[in-house]
Amino acid sequence: MTTLALYSNKGGVGKTTAAVNLSYLAAQTGAKTLICDLDPQSSATYYFRVKPKLKSGAKGFIKGGKQVYKSVKGTDYENLDLLPADFSLRNLDVTFDKMKRSKIRLKKILYPFKCEYNLIILDCPVTIGILAENIFNAVDYTLVPLIPTTLSVRTHRQLLSFCKKKKYDVGKIYTFFSMVDRHKKMHLELMTRVVREFNGVLKSLIPYLAQIEKMGIHREPVAVYSPGSVASKSYQNLWDKIQESILYPNREGSHQ
Amino acid sequence: MLNHLKYKLPDGYEEQRFIRKLADQYAIKKEPAIAEHFTIYDTFDWRLFNKSLVLYGSGNKLFLRKLAKSEIMQSIEISPLPVFIWEFPDSELKNQLAPIIKMRALLELVDVHSRSIPYRILNPDEKTVARLAYEEIRPSRNKDEPALAAYLWLKPVKGYPKYLRNLAKQIEEAGLTVSEKDDIYFKALEVVDKKPGSYSAKVNIQLDPAMRSDEATKIILRFLLQVMRINEANIEKELDTEFLHDFRVAIRRTRSALSQIKYVFPTETTDRFKKNFAFVGKLSNELRDLDVYLLNEDTYKAMLPPVLQDDIDPLFDYLRKKRSTALHSVIRGLKTKKYAKILKDWEVFLNEPHQDSKLAVNAELPIIDLARKRIYKKYQGVVKTGNQILENAEDKMLHVLRIECKKLRYLMEFFSSLFLPKKINILIEQLKILQDNLGDFNDLCIQGEYLLNITKELPATHQQAKKTLVAIGSLIGTLDQERQRNKDAFAKIFTDFASAANKKLFQELFASQTQGDVT
Numbered sequence: 189m190t191t192l193a194l195y196s197n198k199g200g201v202g203k204t205t206a207a208v209n210l211s212y213l214a215a216q217t218g219a220k221t222l223i224c225d226l227d228p229q230s231s232a233t234y235y236f237r238v239k240p241k242l243k244s245g246a247k248g249f250i251k252g253g254k255q256v257y258k259s260v261k262g263t264d265y266e267n268l269d270l271l272p273a274d275f276s277l278r279n280l281d282v283t284f285d286k287m288k289r290s291k292i293r294l295k296k297i298l299y300p301f302k303c304e305y306n307l308i309i310l311d312c313p314v315t316i317g318i319l320a321e322n323i324f325n326a327v328d329y330t331l332v333p334l335i336p337t338t339l340s341v342r343t344h345r346q347l348l349s350f351c352k353k354k355k356y357d358v359g360k361i362y363t364f365f366s367m368v369d370r371h372k373k374m375h376l377e378l379m380t381r382v383v384r385e386f387n388g389v390l391k392s393l394i395p396y397l398a399q400i401e402k403m404g405i406h407r408e409p410v411a412v413y414s415p416g417s418v419a420s421k422s423y424q425n426l427w428d429k430i431q432e433s434i435l436y437p438n439r440e441g442s443h444q
Numbered sequence: 445m446l447n448h449l450k451y452k453l454p455d456g457y458e459e460q461r462f463i464r465k466l467a468d469q470y471a472i473k474k475e476p477a478i479a480e481h482f483t484i485y486d487t488f489d490w491r492l493f494n495k496s497l498v499l500y501g502s503g504n505k506l507f508l509r510k511l512a513k514s515e516i517m518q519s520i521e522i523s524p525l526p527v528f529i530w531e532f533p534d535s536e537l538k539n540q541l542a543p544i545i546k547m548r549a550l551l552e553l554v555d556v557h558s559r560s561i562p563y564r565i566l567n568p569d570e571k572t573v574a575r576l577a578y579e580e581i582r583p584s585r586n587k588d589e590p591a592l593a594a595y596l597w598l599k600p601v602k603g604y605p606k607y608l609r610n611l612a613k614q615i616e617e618a619g620l621t622v623s624e625k626d627d628i629y630f631k632a633l634e635v636v637d638k639k640p641g642s643y644s645a646k647v648n649i650q651l652d653p654a655m656r657s658d659e660a661t662k663i664i665l666r667f668l669l670q671v672m673r674i675n676e677a678n679i680e681k682e683l684d685t686e687f688l689h690d691f692r693v694a695i696r697r698t699r700s701a702l703s704q705i706k707y708v709f710p711t712e713t714t715d716r717f718k719k720n721f722a723f724v725g726k727l728s729n730e731l732r733d734l735d736v737y738l739l740n741e742d743t744y745k746a747m748l749p750p751v752l753q754d755d756i757d758p759l760f761d762y763l764r765k766k767r768s769t770a771l772h773s774v775i776r777g778l779k780t781k782k783y784a785k786i787l788k789d790w791e792v793f794l795n796e797p798h799q800d801s802k803l804a805v806n807a808e809l810p811i812i813d814l815a816r817k818r819i820y821k822k823y824q825g826v827v828k829t830g831n832q833i834l835e836n837a838e839d840k841m842l843h844v845l846r847i848e849c850k851k852l853r854y855l856m857e858f859f860s861s862l863f864l865p866k867k868i869n870i871l872i873e874q875l876k877i878l879q880d881n882l883g884d885f886n887d888l889c890i891q892g893e894y895l896l897n898i899t900k901e902l903p904a905t906h907q908q909a910k911k912t913l914v915a916i917g918s919l920i921g922t923l924d925q926e927r928q929r930n931k932d933a934f935a936k937i938f939t940d941f942a943s944a945a946n947k948k949l950f951q952e953l954f955a956s957q958t959q960g961d962v963t
Contacts, residue, residue: 238571260602260603261602261603262604
């Protein structure tokens with residue numbers, strides 16, 4: 189069982205679209221997959237056409253156990269379940285902070301799912317507080333979408349120095365380029381620099397495409413409403429790279 | 445946990461009408477039809493069926509489920525599909541199947557073709573909240589052929605139990621019922637005229653206690669002849685080693701019945717057939733021995749120190765060559781006129797009406813009396829010989845006791861239908877433990893000796909051959925140690941068998957009611 193967070197301390201970088209598409213692709217390989225929507229904006233939940241509601245709201249969520257388990261919904265796709273978001277999750281940071289062992293609450297909440305699923309993907313809200321630390325403690329790997337812009341790169345540096353200071357293993361943090369515009373010279377230059385500066389940059393990028401933005405209309409993973417498109421292929425490529433470099437680095441015959 | 449619900453549809457049921465009716469209340473989306481093709485497997489002697497298991501393959505996948513259940517217990521991806529357990533990759537499926545199918549080949553029983561139309565039930569957000577599927581099952585891909593069965597499946601989507609409950613209610617209101625016990629397995633096999641569980645090498649006959657002994661004996665012998673015939677036809681096909689094994693066991697039982705169920709036929713007849721079946725048995729002695737060595741290849745290898753494990757390979761290559769020659773000789777033997785005549789004569793004799801003869805003094809005796817007498821006498825013989833061994837453990841005597849036990853076991857199996865199954869089975873189980881000990885001891889003696897002799901046959905000119913000899917030597921050593929361990933275990937095992945409790949049960953079943961003069 190592996191837990192993977194789609195995380196960024198910067199908003200609007202393509203976390204949710206990546207989480208939705210990657211969890212779909214994982215489920216398609218036969219892996220029992222759970223996507224947890226931790227973002228009170230509930231975009232991932234919306235994409236899967238599920239009502240953003242947890243049994244007993246954030247209270248039930250924090251308590252963990254049966255209530256959380258009962259909140260899980262099957263998606264339209266084989267092997268893929270969703271733990272929906274709830275608006276009450278907006279105060280998660282503060283709530284965790286007030287609790288004992290405040291940094292491993294999320295790990296405990298997710299623990300019962302570990303037996304049932306091969307892969308758990310967390311779609312995280314923007315945070316760099318206690319919730320972020322809960323995420324780092326709960327997951328095996330963190331995947332950060334990075335738009336090749338100066339500000340994004342700067343935020344990523346902040347994240348890495350935060351993790352180093354708090355002694356989280358930065359070797360478990362991977363990045364991939366998101367919302368890339370190949371026509372922009374700056375994007376191309378920055379990508380070269382990023383690959384040189386940071387470790388764990390996956391050789392895969394998600395272009396900025398209208399096709400991906402249409403997910404909000406279709407409310408389906410890209411591969412469902414637009415199979416074979418550039419958008420669909422770029423997520424497939426990203427998923428292949430995640431398997432090769434993160435999940436099964438020693439497996440033979442993984443896609444190149 | 446919500447399970448799939450399966451509804452059996454009556455012949456000619458118009459599922460479309462039902463779906464249209466549902467569409468008044470739910471948004472339903474029809475998906476493209478899915479055609480699948482399954483092959484069901486089992487061993488020749490129905491080992492999986494006997495354990496209520498169904499093994500089936502589709503594409504490069506193999507699935508295991510319980511009979512009359514649709515949930516899959518185990519599955520693996522493998523291509524080509526394996527025939528023997530040792531061809532399976534390490535997996536839960538292998539672990540589960542190994543003790544059941546053992547060395548038997550998995551044979552294709554029947555092909556099943558399924559065509560299903562999936563429907564998704566949607567809520568106002570167009571989210572799937574339940575799934576329906578209409579499935580038709582046919583013996584071939586041909587859609588014009590009548591379906592063996594049609595089902596409506598209701599499949600839950602996690603988190604939407606209300607929809608499931610409502611749909612289930614509607615389906616039941618439409619007159620459909622959940623079919624729990626129904627399994628397509630039976631219908632599919634019926635089409636190809638196969639009866640699950642129809643073959644077993646175990647003696648499976650029903651005798652009437654009052655029956656004449658000669659008639660009862662003939663019933664037993666006819667059953668054994670049938671086992672011979674069924675297996676004889678398959679030896680040549682070389683599907684697995686157990687056709688020959690069952691064939692040989694039937695011959696051995698026949699010989700044992702002829703000598704142990706005494707004086708039910710004229711002596712000259714008994715003597716003639718005893719001689720004939722001794723000849724038939726001998727035809728395949730060498731082949732069975734070789735089969736046993738080759739089946740044990742992995743066990744033998746594991747007995748060797750790792751440095752010698754590969755060096756034993758030339759021995760098994762040599763045995764494989766020998767086996768191939770031995771097989772051809774058996775096939776030739778089974779095609780000779782002499783063999784055909786022996787079996788034909790036997791068949792004629794078994795089907796002839798009983799003839800009174802002065803020499804067959806037990807012929808008219810009720811079988812229950814003869815059965816009791818023979819079993820009890822044999823039991824006493826076993827106990828006597830065993831006690832002698834306890835005083836003086838000679839290898840030769842262990843061999844004698846093994847044969848005695850086998851005769852007792854056969855008698856108990858021939859006549860088991862005459863006694864309370866619960867009671868006689870306890871004794872058979874007890875006897876089995878003793879037989880296993882004696883059987884292993886005998887095998888280890890013979891194997892050590894055989895390996896020693898085979899070294900004379902193996903060409904020993906080059907370096908590799910010398911290493912092979914070293915490996916064989918090491919193996920003989922291990923087998924000898926094992927043999928000694930076995931011998932040491934005998935005393936306890938025999939004492940358990942000869943216990944007062946068992947003695948009482950033997951007396952109760954076989955001794956107390958014996959009346960009159962039974963020879």
